[in-house]
Amino acid sequence: MNRIKKAFEQVKKKGDKAVIGFVTAGDPDFDTSLELIKQMCSSGLDILELGIPFSDPTADGPVIQRASARAIANGINVAAVLKIAGKIRKTTKIPIILFSYYNPIHAYGAKNFYTDSLKAGVDGVLIVDLPPEESYEMTSKWTGDDLCLIRLIAPTTPLSRMKKISTGASGFLYLVSKTGVTGSCHLDTFNIENQVNDLRHFTNLPICVGFGISTARDVKAISKFADGIVIGTAFIKLIESNLENKELPLILGKKVKEYKNAAKMGCV
Amino acid sequence: MTINHLYPDSRGHFGPYGGRYVGETLMPAILELEQAYNNYFQDKTFNNELTTLLKDYVGRPTPLYFAKRLTRHLKGASIYFKREDLAHTGAHKINNTLGQALLAKYMGKTKLIAETGAGQHGVATATTAALFGMECKIFMGVEDIQRQAPNVKRMKLLGASVFPVDSGSGTLKDAMNKAMRYWVGKVADTFYVIGSVAGPHPYPAMVRDFQKIIGVETKKQILEAAGRLPDLLIACVGGGSNAMGLFYPFINDSCGLTGVEAAGLGIKTGKHAVTLGEGSPGVLHGSKSYVLQDENGQIKEAHSISAGLDYPGVGPEHALLKDLKRANYVSVTDSQALEAFQILCSLEGIIPALESSHAVFYAMDQAKKRSKDEIIIVNLSGRGDKDLETVFSVLGMNKGDKNE
Numbered sequence: 001m002n003r004i005k006k007a008f009e010q011v012k013k014k015g016d017k018a019v020i021g022f023v024t025a026g027d028p029d030f031d032t033s034l035e036l037i038k039q040m041c042s043s044g045l046d047i048l049e050l051g052i053p054f055s056d057p058t059a060d061g062p063v064i065q066r067a068s069a070r071a072i073a074n075g076i077n078v079a080a081v082l083k084i085a086g087k088i089r090k091t092t093k094i095p096i097i098l099f100s101y102y103n104p105i106h107a108y109g110a111k112n113f114y115t116d117s118l119k120a121g122v123d124g125v126l127i128v129d130l131p132p133e134e135s136y137e138m139t140s141k142w143t144g145d146d147l148c149l150i151r152l153i154a155p156t157t158p159l160s161r162m163k164k165i166s167t168g169a170s171g172f173l174y175l176v177s178k179t180g181v182t183g184s185c186h187l188d189t190f191n192i193e194n195q196v197n198d199l200r201h202f203t204n205l206p207i208c209v210g211f212g213i214s215t216a217r218d219v220k221a222i223s224k225f226a227d228g229i230v231i232g233t234a235f236i237k238l239i240e241s242n243l244e245n246k247e248l249p250l251i252l253g254k255k256v257k258e259y260k261n262a263a264k265m266g267c268v
Numbered sequence: 269m270t271i272n273h274l275y276p277d278s279r280g281h282f283g284p285y286g287g288r289y290v291g292e293t294l295m296p297a298i299l300e301l302e303q304a305y306n307n308y309f310q311d312k313t314f315n316n317e318l319t320t321l322l323k324d325y326v327g328r329p330t331p332l333y334f335a336k337r338l339t340r341h342l343k344g345a346s347i348y349f350k351r352e353d354l355a356h357t358g359a360h361k362i363n364n365t366l367g368q369a370l371l372a373k374y375m376g377k378t379k380l381i382a383e384t385g386a387g388q389h390g391v392a393t394a395t396t397a398a399l400f401g402m403e404c405k406i407f408m409g410v411e412d413i414q415r416q417a418p419n420v421k422r423m424k425l426l427g428a429s430v431f432p433v434d435s436g437s438g439t440l441k442d443a444m445n446k447a448m449r450y451w452v453g454k455v456a457d458t459f460y461v462i463g464s465v466a467g468p469h470p471y472p473a474m475v476r477d478f479q480k481i482i483g484v485e486t487k488k489q490i491l492e493a494a495g496r497l498p499d500l501l502i503a504c505v506g507g508g509s510n511a512m513g514l515f516y517p518f519i520n521d522s523c524g525l526t527g528v529e530a531a532g533l534g535i536k537t538g539k540h541a542v543t544l545g546e547g548s549p550g551v552l553h554g555s556k557s558y559v560l561q562d563e564n565g566q567i568k569e570a571h572s573i574s575a576g577l578d579y580p581g582v583g584p585e586h587a588l589l590k591d592l593k594r595a596n597y598v599s600v601t602d603s604q605a606l607e608a609f610q611i612l613c614s615l616e617g618i619i620p621a622l623e624s625s626h627a628v629f630y631a632m633d634q635a636k637k638r639s640k641d642e643i644i645i646v647n648l649s650g651r652g653d654k655d656l657e658t659v660f661s662v663l664g665m666n667k668g669d670k671n672e
Binding site for chain 2: 057058065133156157181
């Protein structure tokens, strides 16, 4: 059984929801990033989402843009991200998902990306600017189907398109909670719940909600109806405001625990 | 050479290039736009309204002008200028913004946004927004706001809000990033007027179709003036809309097509915008084409004295024309463009945009090498009033003023 499926089954068994944590790999630097990710994983994170930095992240707000810029300035590329993933894999059994824009993967080579991701112990990839209409050029070069291509559903996605996207999806579905870039605020929980319910008609895959979820209160609210909650910008903000702080990994670990508790409370 | 050029395909691909590489939030809007474009492009009412506006408001057809003194000076091939600088707002950009704003109107969208480099596209968008009574927001890099100050003032006068973008090098690429981020949040009621033959499908095809009037008129005009088709068509290429507009109606003919990219301080310095010449295939701003990138797929910053060519990407159809060898692409440096700028001022009494000056330089070079019975047509894509500050400061002419 693949690790993604297993992870969702385990949280379900516990009557819990999956907390998915996003950080840009290599931010602020290779070693610090490795330490803080390890701490997040050992603090109860259910799924790790590792961002591959890109120079022109058009779907991201200023916080993740800056994280990307810091990582690139420290020489982080696809190979370095896979190296980080490989080291993390040796210390944890939770699924590792890569988050990327298409160009770095295109430059790395789709075939090598597939092979090397699996070798590093990566379970899936989410490419924010590669819609189903264009993904064949990449997946046709993959030599197997062991790497999940995580699909996105947006608030603007009509029902007919939801169905189409769900059909080709694997791993889990990522529901974008709002129109806008990552890290924007004001969650409309009512609308999100409606969309999750709509989406359930077309898929048996777990549905995770992300973009703009930052507080324990948000996590609690979303975990009432979604299978997983993705938190990104809030973690990066902590990294950014503690760049010189040796306690940074512990601070992030503590935050993971806070979100985990909130998710559990949402399920009660 | 004749080819049958039928691009893009139904999925918006120009051979291996083009496509729709955007986030899911934007996909439904892109598909809606494609449908509207397909419908209205065949629609009589829409086309009549656009044609009337192009004639009465823009002043089309723009003249095809035989540059007699320049030709005599160079002692070679005849040079003609397609005078897009004489179109309303001073550049070819208005052809496209009128088309897109009209489409927005037919689609029931009331808010326009646009990115701009030189400010010509921003001015043209602000102009059409004023004309149609629409709200308008323009995203512009801080570096470009400084070097194209007159256009910023024009946009403000026309009622647009200008948003400074300070990320990256504060130029066109960064403005486009910002415009896309804004659009993701406001996609329901906002129409994104992309200024070049770039971006996700249907933009490259749609912008080309709104700009091809340049080539259609040119063909008719040169047949009237010279009784035959030209030997060579030349246009500058940043994203490539004025070039695509000129080239497209000639694509199945045997004329040479040359796009001129900005070599900035020189290719060897790394400070240039020679995307087709020095870049490699990649994905930027919604489509696959040549891009300036490092080995890790990170986009490099471009450089050019002309804000409109200062872009590390290029339209996907140009990438295809390059690969098919139907068009060839060359480059001209900042200082060469300035040289052409000055010659055109003094010999023809025309102040060209710095962007267009790149094409003029290459045309002068070719004219000298070609026989007197050959014909070269250059797209004079815009006027240079906006560039006076840049030109004066580079040539040290500001200093001269103080001494007088």
